[in-house]
Amino acid sequence: MTVEFRDVEAAAARIDGMAVRTPLLSFPALDARIGARVFVKPENLQRTGSFKFRGAYNRLAQLTEEEKRAGVVAWSSGNHAQGVAAAAKLIGAPAAIVMPADAPAIKVANTKAYGAEVVPYDRYTESREEIATRLAEERGATLVPSFDDEDIIAGQGTCGLEIAEQGKAAGVAFNAVLVCCGGGGLVAGSATAIKELSPDTDVYAVEPAGFDDHARSFVAGERVGNDPDARSICDALLAPKPGALTFPINQRLLAGGLVVTDDEARDAMRFAFSELKLVCEPGGAVALAALLTGKLEADAVAVVISGGNVDPGVFAEIISG
Amino acid sequence: MTVEFRDVEAAAARIDGMAVRTPLLSFPALDARIGARVFVKPENLQRTGSFKFRGAYNRLAQLTEEEKRAGVVAWSSGNHAQGVAAAAKLIGAPAAIVMPADAPAIKVANTKAYGAEVVPYDRYTESREEIATRLAEERGATLVPSFDDEDIIAGQGTCGLEIAEQGKAAGVAFNAVLVCCGGGGLVAGSATAIKELSPDTDVYAVEPAGFDDHARSFVAGERVGNDPDARSICDALLAPKPGALTFPINQRLLAGGLVVTDDEARDAMRFAFSELKLVCEPGGAVALAALLTGKLEADAVAVVISGGNVDPGVFAEIISG
Numbered sequence: 043m044t045v046e047f048r049d050v051e052a053a054a055a056r057i058d059g060m061a062v063r064t065p066l067l068s069f070p071a072l073d074a075r076i077g078a079r080v081f082v083k084p085e086n087l088q089r090t091g092s093f094k095f096r097g098a099y100n101r102l103a104q105l106t107e108e109e110k111r112a113g114v115v116a117w118s119s120g121n122h123a124q125g126v127a128a129a130a131k132l133i134g135a136p137a138a139i140v141m142p143a144d145a146p147a148i149k150v151a152n153t154k155a156y157g158a159e160v161v162p163y164d165r166y167t168e169s170r171e172e173i174a175t176r177l178a179e180e181r182g183a184t185l186v187p188s189f190d191d192e193d194i195i196a197g198q199g200t201c202g203l204e205i206a207e208q209g210k211a212a213g214v215a216f217n218a219v220l221v222c223c224g225g226g227g228l229v230a231g232s233a234t235a236i237k238e239l240s241p242d243t244d245v246y247a248v249e250p251a252g253f254d255d256h257a258r259s260f261v262a263g264e265r266v267g268n269d270p271d272a273r274s275i276c277d278a279l280l281a282p283k284p285g286a287l288t289f290p291i292n293q294r295l296l297a298g299g300l301v302v303t304d305d306e307a308r309d310a311m312r313f314a315f316s317e318l319k320l321v322c323e324p325g326g327a328v329a330l331a332a333l334l335t336g337k338l339e340a341d342a343v344a345v346v347i348s349g350g351n352v353d354p355g356v357f358a359e360i361i362s363g
Numbered sequence: 364m365t366v367e368f369r370d371v372e373a374a375a376a377r378i379d380g381m382a383v384r385t386p387l388l389s390f391p392a393l394d395a396r397i398g399a400r401v402f403v404k405p406e407n408l409q410r411t412g413s414f415k416f417r418g419a420y421n422r423l424a425q426l427t428e429e430e431k432r433a434g435v436v437a438w439s440s441g442n443h444a445q446g447v448a449a450a451a452k453l454i455g456a457p458a459a460i461v462m463p464a465d466a467p468a469i470k471v472a473n474t475k476a477y478g479a480e481v482v483p484y485d486r487y488t489e490s491r492e493e494i495a496t497r498l499a500e501e502r503g504a505t506l507v508p509s510f511d512d513e514d515i516i517a518g519q520g521t522c523g524l525e526i527a528e529q530g531k532a533a534g535v536a537f538n539a540v541l542v543c544c545g546g547g548g549l550v551a552g553s554a555t556a557i558k559e560l561s562p563d564t565d566v567y568a569v570e571p572a573g574f575d576d577h578a579r580s581f582v583a584g585e586r587v588g589n590d591p592d593a594r595s596i597c598d599a600l601l602a603p604k605p606g607a608l609t610f611p612i613n614q615r616l617l618a619g620g621l622v623v624t625d626d627e628a629r630d631a632m633r634f635a636f637s638e639l640k641l642v643c644e645p646g647g648a649v650a651l652a653a654l655l656t657g658k659l660e661a662d663a664v665a666v667v668i669s670g671g672n673v674d675p676g677v678f679a680e681i682i683s684g
Contacts, residue, residue, distance in 0.1 A: 062389065062390070065386035065388070067386070067408060068383065069410075070383070070410045086640040087388060087390070087640055087641075089390075089391045089392070091638075091640060148637065312675075315642055315678075316469065317412075319405075319407040319412060319642040319671030320408075320640060320641065320642065321641065354633075354636065354637070354683050355683060357636075357682065358679035358680075358682055358683045361675040361678065361679055362675050362676060362679045
């Protein structure tokens with residue numbers, strides 16, 4: 043079981059007209075700061091405010107009529123929740139989402155606004171998998187994993203496919219593409235597309251400190267998990283360990299893993315506010331943070347800003363800080 | 364003296380590769396909210412964080428070598444200041460900018476960061492025109508007006524030219540385009556391009572309450588000014604009355620003027636933060652505000668977000684409010 047380039051192409055056809063084809067942006071101020079040609083893929087401008095809609099819609103669009111009627115169940119810290127809820131609304135299926143009780147309020151409110159039922163759980167004491175699996179069984183509903191699923195990976199991969207296509211259209215050969223990494227679905231799917239269309243481009247996973255399970259797993263040569271006591275403001279990237287499906291893909295295709303601290307993510311959010319005029323959530327800013335802190339050097343590089351769903355109070359505090 | 368479509372085309376060729384060709388964005392959440400196809404032209408993503416670089420570069424690129432050596436002088440509340448300062452740096456000319464002492468700190472800091480000399484004045488008791496004119500005379504420098512100048516208007520018009528071109532490429536026939544209006548240069552230049560390429564599209568000027576001099580002048584049939592005691596948070600749009608050059612163009616080409624309150628501008632900034640993930644300054648949000656408050660109905664409409672240069676403290680207060 044893996045994901046092929048043709049799966050990403052099929053996903054692109056499926057989401058066409060439903061997902062936003064986000065632009066590939068460049069900013070003279072960012073180029074000057076880095077001393078390179080930098081391109082930003084702003085998935086915060088995607089439907090639901092993050093890339094997660096891509097995978098969710100690709101998965102849900104393939105449900106049978108009977109499966110649609112029975113509905114879908116997912117667990118998510120918030121962006122996958124919104125992606126599944128929005129996709130479910132578009133295809134006319136009921137959705138229930140298991141979300142941490144401490145998820146950002148904007149993510150909970152948006153998920154409910156798309157018509158989904160939100161089932162809260164305690165991030166540190168309860169198992170979201172168990173709650174969601176039981177719910178799905180009770181209802182005969184389809185479980186929609188947030189990353190360890192071929193259709194989800196292929197859907198997220200359309201982000202990388204667009205980067206490769208838009209780079210080519212702009213006449214740019216990227217040395218590197220930096221993609222944030224929680225469970226690893228976005229970077230696995232994106233690398234599948236990028237390495238097919240531009241084999242010389244190095245793709246990196248960027249993780250928050252304490253949740254650098256991919257970086258350590260690449261070194262270990264096997265999947266290793268994070269300390270259960272680790273904490274980070276990057277609420278979108280707190281997966282316990284690499285996925286069974288995503289890790290082999292990432293191990294095969296990626297050039298490595300980069301790690302940024304919460305303070306570096308905050309600095310990147312401030313930079314995006316003041317120089318790029320873009321609203322990033324903490325997890326959405328880690329790839330930009332890796333570039334701004336010089337963790338990688340390149341002549342031509344693309345970074346994904348993966349989401350912008352951040353509570354006003356948190357954002358206000360960070361930009362004022 | 365006026366501005367023709369060919370002047371905008373010439374400006375587009377001149378700024379090519381220097382200004383950012385900002386994308387034309389669409390957002391499912393905005394379409395759903397308005398019940399129409401809405402397109403956003405995000406000039407907050409432009410070099411210097413506002414559209415003003417377009418006109419400034421178009422003007423400065425035409426200076427002779429002797430004029431470049433003598434330098435340029437401008438007055439501005441901040442966005443034209445940054446545009447002129449950045450353009451002057453690119454062509455290698457010294458720049459002095461007369462700025463209000465109460466201009467947003469980010470605008471003053473950025474203007475200085477481009478290497479320009481900043482000369483502060485009191486917005487309510489001193490004449491910026493007199494200070495700047497005297498400076499220019501003393502130095503033999505070229506005065507660069509912020510709106511009442513053919514090259515400035517033609518340069519800003521490239522924003523409208525791109526909207527018309529990008530709309531056509533997307534297969535959209537706009538009923539209306541909403542453009543913010545201070546001195547009226549952006550809307551005059553943009554209307555010059557839009558009415559040439561899409562004669563059936565209505566172009567509207569959007570102004571803050573208290574600074575609705577264009578709206579009242581359209582009704583009066585002649586240029587009327589604002590109450591000198593009027594105040595607004597839209598610091599980029601506080602021109603005292605329509606320009607001698609911009610007004611006849613706007614009177615001829617525009618469908619009318621729309622007016623939004625400061626609170627409506629704040630609401631639009633909050634909407635842009637939470638739903639569009641874009642940072643707007645108050646004056647940059649008025650066209651979006653007019654649309655969100657239903658001041659105009661259309662099936663397909665484009666709005667210009669003209670700038671995003673806002674102090675973190677002000678932004679934090681507005682999104683938290």
